[in-house]
Amino acid sequence: MKTKTISSHNNRSMSEQYRHIVERQLASLQYPSSPEELYDPISYILGLGGKRIRPVICLMAAELFGAEIESEEINSVAIALEIFHNFSLVHDDIMDEAPLRRGQETVHTKWNRDIAILSGDVMLVQAYDSILASKNKNLEALLLQFNDSAKKVCEGQQFDMNFENLSKVSIEEYIHMISLKTAELIACSLKMGAIAANASASDADLLYEFGLNLGLSFQIQDDYLDAFGETDKVGKQLGGDIIANKKTYLMLKTLELANEKQKADLERSLNYNDEQKVISIIEIFEEVGIKEHTSDLIQEYYEKSIKSLDQVKVDDARKAGLKQLAAYLMQRDH
Amino acid sequence: MKTKTISSHNNRSMSEQYRHIVERQLASLQYPSSPEELYDPISYILGLGGKRIRPVICLMAAELFGAEIESEEINSVAIALEIFHNFSLVHDDIMDEAPLRRGQETVHTKWNRDIAILSGDVMLVQAYDSILASKNKNLEALLLQFNDSAKKVCEGQQFDMNFENLSKVSIEEYIHMISLKTAELIACSLKMGAIAANASASDADLLYEFGLNLGLSFQIQDDYLDAFGETDKVGKQLGGDIIANKKTYLMLKTLELANEKQKADLERSLNYNDEQKVISIIEIFEEVGIKEHTSDLIQEYYEKSIKSLDQVKVDDARKAGLKQLAAYLMQRDH
Numbered sequence: 001m002k003t004k005t006i007s008s009h010n011n012r013s014m015s016e017q018y019r020h021i022v023e024r025q026l027a028s029l030q031y032p033s034s035p036e037e038l039y040d041p042i043s044y045i046l047g048l049g050g051k052r053i054r055p056v057i058c059l060m061a062a063e064l065f066g067a068e069i070e071s072e073e074i075n076s077v078a079i080a081l082e083i084f085h086n087f088s089l090v091h092d093d094i095m096d097e098a099p100l101r102r103g104q105e106t107v108h109t110k111w112n113r114d115i116a117i118l119s120g121d122v123m124l125v126q127a128y129d130s131i132l133a134s135k136n137k138n139l140e141a142l143l144l145q146f147n148d149s150a151k152k153v154c155e156g157q158q159f160d161m162n163f164e165n166l167s168k169v170s171i172e173e174y175i176h177m178i179s180l181k182t183a184e185l186i187a188c189s190l191k192m193g194a195i196a197a198n199a200s201a202s203d204a205d206l207l208y209e210f211g212l213n214l215g216l217s218f219q220i221q222d223d224y225l226d227a228f229g230e231t232d233k234v235g236k237q238l239g240g241d242i243i244a245n246k247k248t249y250l251m252l253k254t255l256e257l258a259n260e261k262q263k264a265d266l267e268r269s270l271n272y273n274d275e276q277k278v279i280s281i282i283e284i285f286e287e288v289g290i291k292e293h294t295s296d297l298i299q300e301y302y303e304k305s306i307k308s309l310d311q312v313k314v315d316d317a318r319k320a321g322l323k324q325l326a327a328y329l330m331q332r333d334h
Numbered sequence: 335m336k337t338k339t340i341s342s343h344n345n346r347s348m349s350e351q352y353r354h355i356v357e358r359q360l361a362s363l364q365y366p367s368s369p370e371e372l373y374d375p376i377s378y379i380l381g382l383g384g385k386r387i388r389p390v391i392c393l394m395a396a397e398l399f400g401a402e403i404e405s406e407e408i409n410s411v412a413i414a415l416e417i418f419h420n421f422s423l424v425h426d427d428i429m430d431e432a433p434l435r436r437g438q439e440t441v442h443t444k445w446n447r448d449i450a451i452l453s454g455d456v457m458l459v460q461a462y463d464s465i466l467a468s469k470n471k472n473l474e475a476l477l478l479q480f481n482d483s484a485k486k487v488c489e490g491q492q493f494d495m496n497f498e499n500l501s502k503v504s505i506e507e508y509i510h511m512i513s514l515k516t517a518e519l520i521a522c523s524l525k526m527g528a529i530a531a532n533a534s535a536s537d538a539d540l541l542y543e544f545g546l547n548l549g550l551s552f553q554i555q556d557d558y559l560d561a562f563g564e565t566d567k568v569g570k571q572l573g574g575d576i577i578a579n580k581k582t583y584l585m586l587k588t589l590e591l592a593n594e595k596q597k598a599d600l601e602r603s604l605n606y607n608d609e610q611k612v613i614s615i616i617e618i619f620e621e622v623g624i625k626e627h628t629s630d631l632i633q634e635y636y637e638k639s640i641k642s643l644d645q646v647k648v649d650d651a652r653k654a655g656l657k658q659l660a661a662y663l664m665q666r667d668h
Contacts, residue, residue, distance in 0.1 A: 035492040035493055035496060037495075037496060091451055091452070091455060095447075095451065114428075114495060117428060118429070118492055121455075121458065122488045124455065124458055124459075125484045125485050125488070126485075128462060129481050132478060132481065139473070139474065143462065144466060147462055150459045151456055151459050151460075154452050154455050154459070155368075155372060158369040158452055161371075162371060
């Protein structure tokens with residue numbers, strides 16, 4: 001399973017003000033001029049854009065508790081999460097042998113493997129630089145959370161690679177993997193925003209839970225859209241996960257629900273050409289009722305996430321932005 | 335140029351007490367049991383041994399200023415440097431496609447490339463974990479120094495890789511490269527020990543200078559021994575750098591000193607078989623007087639390093655350990 005970068009489809013207005021702060025901060029990052037092979041890939045990958053979801057939700061979480069999000073104390077923490085995310089993309093892309101990232105050449109394709117390893121390493125160090133540069137008074141708590149999440153993201157990537165070589169993966173194992181690989185950094189971004197803004201430990205933990213469940217909901221929706229999305233909204237070919245034999249929730253749950261005939265059909269479909277394979281497997285998905293099962297699970301995690309946000313001890317009015325963003329990510333606003 | 339791990343030849347008594355603390359601390363590190371593909375390589379590489387020079391000199395620097403080196407506050411900082419060093423070895427070995435490290439399989443050989451990338455990443459995070467675990471009151475200063483040096487070590491590796499593809503490298507560029515790739519972490523280890531022990535900024539800087547020049551002296555000596563060492567002391571085949579066409583100080587200085595005939599001889603030697611090539615090139619090295627030039631340079635950096643140590647504002651008696659260790663590293667005590 002290759003988890004995906006959270007990316008939008010069209011609506012861009014919602015979190016514009018936060019993204020603006022993030023872009024300005026990213027643009028202000030300065031790099032040594034030499035060795036250029038080490039630093040050019042960093043400005044390249046950070047310049048490829050994307051929704052900047054992690055720093056944006058970090059800023060939004062901090063604002064929830066009244067922090068001045070234009071201050072270095074907050075936005076340097078937010079930027080660290082974007083730098084870390086891009087570090088993980090650069091290294092993951094080597095492992096996945098991915099030629100493209102956001103429609104552009106990946107670092108190891110544009111330069112080479114060694115440069116991708118080494119510039120990724122420097123980005124990880126830069127993420128710590130950025131946290132330090134915040135001079136936030138909760139530095140130690142921020143770093144402890146960051147370290148914990150950083151290791152979990154690596155664990156998620158390792159489990160994901162392991163799954164490629166396993167004939168059997170349970171749904172529980174899959175959920176655990178995406179909770180580490182995708183949801184953890186969303187949760188961490190929100191919690192670090194809260195910590196940076198002096199939130200109470202219980203509020204910081206609630207935001208973490210909000211992010212973790214939102215991240216799970218989002219990733220499973222991403223799996224869903226791969227099979228059932230509208231091509232023009234998804235912005236890519238349907239059935240990519242199916243063609244690549246990925247063990248997504250849809251596939252694992254279908255294997256659980258399928259009768260003997262459907263299992264045999266599924267087995268046979270693996271040998272079809274790509275187009276036929278996608279058609280045939282989506283048909284089996286539909287037969288076992290995977291649409292409803294998946295939608296239910298997405299909804300379940302989404303509701304769980306909102307429940308945590310609801311419990312955070314600040315005025316409900318202040319939570320509108322995060323709720324809107326969550327709804328937007330789940331494409332419930334368009 | 336592949337720079338080398340600082341390793342001893344026989345005398346082991348000198349810094350035994352410090353190494354004992356380091357080994358005990360390393361042995362106490364705990365890893366999650368899963369995913370084992372991520373954590374097994376970490377205990378494997380840290381378990382391969384070595385002189386533990388970086389944490390040892392960190393402890394010695396801290397002791398210089400009266401710190402209790404058995405305390406978590408100090409030894410967790412020291413261990414971070416060993417973890418970082420091993421992180422860099424794991425990633426460098428991928429880039430160098432090295433099959434062996436300390437006579438055992440490298441991580442990417444024993445497991446695979448992707449596991450080596452990812453477990454290296456986790457080690458870098460663990461180095462920060464270890465600094466945090468120290469709960470040292472100078473945490474911010476320690477992290478700032480660590481970040482700065484970490485980036486420089488990566489820069490050194492990048493320059494080293496660049497040099498492989500350059501036809502012309504100046505001696506100045508070579509010295510700059512080894513100062514980043516090898517000497518920086520020695521200097522950093524000493525300075526972080528000083529910072530952790532509340533040394534004054536000027537004393538911390540003097541220890542940094544001591545380490546930087548000692549590291550340069552050591553690396554150039556390592557180049558020297560590759561050509562002129564006694565096989566049983568060096569513990570490996572002579573002429574490895576020559577066979578691999580490495581642009582060491584010896585080669586660069588010889589190119590500078592050689593007359594037209596010697597340059598032509600050098601050029602011709604590149605096509606000889608390994609044994610003939612080593613004999614022929616060492617002959618040219620000797621002709622141009624490289625032994626004296628190199629010994630002078632080693633001596634120059636060594637004296638510079640001792641001069642910095644001499645200026646540190648603590649009792650000279652307290653400096654005996656570091657001086658002995660420096661002499662030992664330079665093989666001046668046996």
